[in-house]
Amino acid sequence: MTHEMKLQPKYYDFIRFGTKRIELRLLDEKRQKIKIGDTITFLKEPELQESFQAKVIDLLKYNTFEELLNDFPISLLADERMTKEELKNTLEQFYPKEKQEQYGVVGIKLDLFS
Numbered sequence: 001m002t003h004e005m006k007l008q009p010k011y012y013d014f015i016r017f018g019t020k021r022i023e024l025r026l027l028d029e030k031r032q033k034i035k036i037g038d039t040i041t042f043l044k045e046p047e048l049q050e051s052f053q054a055k056v057i058d059l060l061k062y063n064t065f066e067e068l069l070n071d072f073p074i075s076l077l078a079d080e081r082m083t084k085e086e087l088k089n090t091l092e093q094f095y096p097k098e099k100q101e102q103y104g105v106v107g108i109k110l111d112l113f114s
Contacts (some may be wrong), residue, residue, distance in 0.1 A: 002039045002053075003030075012044040015110065019079045022072060024087075026095045027104040030067045032107065034059065038087055042108060050087075051112050060107035064100045068107050077107075 005023070007015070013021035022038075025031050029106040033058045034040070036056055062068040069077065078087050095105070 001033070001035065002041060003034055004041045004043060006043050006048065006091065007047050008045050011089070014044060014079050015042060015054065015112075018112070021077070022060065022107040022109050024068065024077065024091060026099055027061060028033045028099075031106055031108075034106075040108070045098040054110040055113065056108055057111045058109035059088055059111060062105050062107070064097070065095070065105050068105055072107070082102070 005025075011020065015023065017049055030034050036059060038056045039053050041051050041055060060068060060071075062071075062080055065088055069088055074082060074084055074087070078082075
């Protein structure tokens with residue numbers, strides 16, 4: 001199955017150029033449909049004209065982003081110029097703690113198609 005996800009330019013580039021290997025999302029109804037082996041087409045916001053595909057190689061399920069961030073180095077989650085605290089704060093702007101507690105979160109481990 002193929003899924004689509006939109007990414008802000010910075011995070012699009014982090015994944016596209018290999019500095020980010022785990023995409024972090026709320027484990028809502030849409031993300032619950034993702035399975036290992038599925039393909040994700042990432043679209044670069046705001047124009048949605050650029051895209052690339054990646055294969056889902058693992059799903060890392062946690063209660064909160066803070067718990068997930070504690071288990072992995074920043075080099076897999078964003079870019080080494082970003083701190084875990086900055087990443088957590090950014091994620092919480094999109095996904096408040098109440099939503100995290102309601103749904104849980106997922107780290108989608110990716111393998112880029114060459």
